[in-house]
Amino acid sequence: MTDAMTERGTAAEAGGAWADPLERLRAAARAREAAGLRRVLLPRDGGHGGLIDLASNDYLGLCRDPRLAAGAEAAVREYGTGSTGSRLVTGTTELHAELDRRLAALTGTAAGLVFSSGYLANLGAIATLGGRDVLVVSDRTNHASIVDACRLSRSRVVITPHRDVAAVERALAERDERHALVVTDAVFSVDGDVAPLAALHQAARAHGALLVVDEAHALGVVGDGGRGAAHAAGIAGEPDVVLTLTLSKSLASQGGAVLGAPEVIETLVDASRAFIFDTGLNPAAAGAALAALDVLETEPDLPERARDRARRIAASAARLGLETTPDPAAAVVPVFLGAPEDALHARDLCRKNGLKVGCFRPPSVPDGRSCLRLTARATLDEAELTVLRGALEVIARSTGRSLHT
Template sequence: MTDPLARLREATERREAAGLRRSVRPRTRDHDGLIDLASNDYLGLSRDPRLIEGAVRATRAWGTGSTGSRLVTGSTELHGELDRRLAAFTGSPAGLVFSSGFLANLGAVAGLSGPGALVVSDQVNHASIVDACRLSRARVVVTPHRDVAAVERALMERDEEHALVVTDAVFSVDGDLAPLRALHRVTRRHGALLIIDEAHALGVVGPNGRGAAHEAGLAGEPDVVLTLTLSKSLASQGGAVLGAPEVVETLVDIGRAFIFDTGLAPASVGAALAALDVLAAEPDLPERARERAHRLHALTEGLGFETTVPAAAVVPVVLGDPHAAVRATEICAEQGARVGCFRPPSVPTGRACLRLTARASVTEAELTVLEQALQKVRAETSP
């Protein structure tokens, strides 16, 4: 009989040869002694005592788990408060908290489109959006990166009555910003919804970190839907969809990623609420994160690496070859810095890179460590 695992072993060997093997490496409480320039903890709040106390307080009041889907037993008073607070913070009429940002995108895209609709998606959107498009059963058109004219052509040429356009606000690897105002003009002109994933913008972009849509003047527009995650700037876990009451009502009624999933654990809700309190108390945190990101960009560009001017906290260092990216990650670790390593399929072939992420709390000493590490990477990778 055929060995059903043989093809898996062969595929693993091919990934090994291509430099695409991945592994799960648990970190220690002190990040293995490495400075953190890889996580999505953009505001440096993941160990903030105020968030920890918020999580503990919620756990003591409500227990360790939500105990069911939000439509059964999984919605506490805290969940309702977080729905409202996230909506108010981003300038949206209504909000709905999910157990992850991935599921928020699945819920929004699939729940608001479906058979007989058109979904237009940027080619470098996050994997959660890609999977949402595949599951939507709508016709999907993938457009070149940030190409508003291509989006308009897709909307103009459609036969479907209903359409939506979905885009990251800040793209997760290159760190650039979507042309949100131009996209909104096009979607409104053609009667489509615009879904904006604020995952890498919330807490960093816009006044007080209220997000890219808020900064673009789109907050509260009835044809704009926001998705976001609580696991980055808010240093918690979970996601949310924000928009018109009709959007939230629809997802509560038919959103499979909402209906059939266990509600977010109370501890995560409490931590996210505490993070919103911190943002209110320290409105300079988003600007500090952006300033550190620009310092990272200046450092990498000064060393001759291909990079992108950051719109938020993400700074790529493009190396091209996956093996080179893995080795660069190892060099940085040897020098005391943990950085991200992104390879296909996370990025296109030939675009393997390091991904540096700024924190509002990054120090001058940490920047010096990174500079020395990248100098060694440059010396080893230069032709």
């Protein structure tokens, strides 16, 4: 009898029976409840609940645009409701190929490849471009999809302080690996600040590394015509820059993409498990995303309108003594409150005062940094901004923060 079999037998004899396999889950749930970290699924009300939406990622206000609905409907009538297979088998339509091309053209990159989600785009890019002979250098506040991709890459991963270019340079210079990736969000999903992309690219190039930039919160909001943070920084289209993005935010659809040099895209088609073994993006989502790109081209002021609303939201919070990002780079505006229970209370106050807002708690944010996450929308009007200011004033008073005029 092996040692492992002996240990199992001893455990069974001591308790008379195996332990309830769900008890550890119940115990963990009780601990999360005590810490204010339980999460609940709240169905979206279809837009008829009377609350002003400052929680969604619909940055350009296109989710209910009839032009996108028409694009989705036309795609369904042509190709059906499902993609029917992986993109390498039956899941690529002419819509997917057009979307590959148009996303690359918008961002100024050479080629593109659409995935079924932004999460999988990051998994596919980083896990495939990484490996045991590749160092990955990642900002400590990068999105969870980047974190998971780093883990799957089998690379050694160095986590650097937030936006710390010098730390990135040190990690690259001191590495033993032949190859390296530097990975960063373009706009960070909670703080709403922008990565120093030009400096990161200079550091990566000096040390022979690829720079991977997640444009999820930048596409459609940052830069001229919403072409993204890499384009605004002047590095889009460089052969050693790889972009990832999502279609579910500014483009009000679903899916993701990786954009970059032809060699990168060819590698993903040949070797990315997240691409090869996943069902392709459904045709309706591709049709809606293409329609959103049409809207972005015909209404190039939408990105600036979203940024303007974000700056006004941040200014209102700051005037009330609430901690926020003073000059948001895109549409994300955090209001930091500290403890999870304080953030939950503030979220409830917002609901009572007409707002639906995001509430971020650990592990989404570090301990002590629980916050409300307000997302600006290009279509926010003056009446809605007035309601917002009233709700923020209630929060400021409830937390004992001093009011500033």
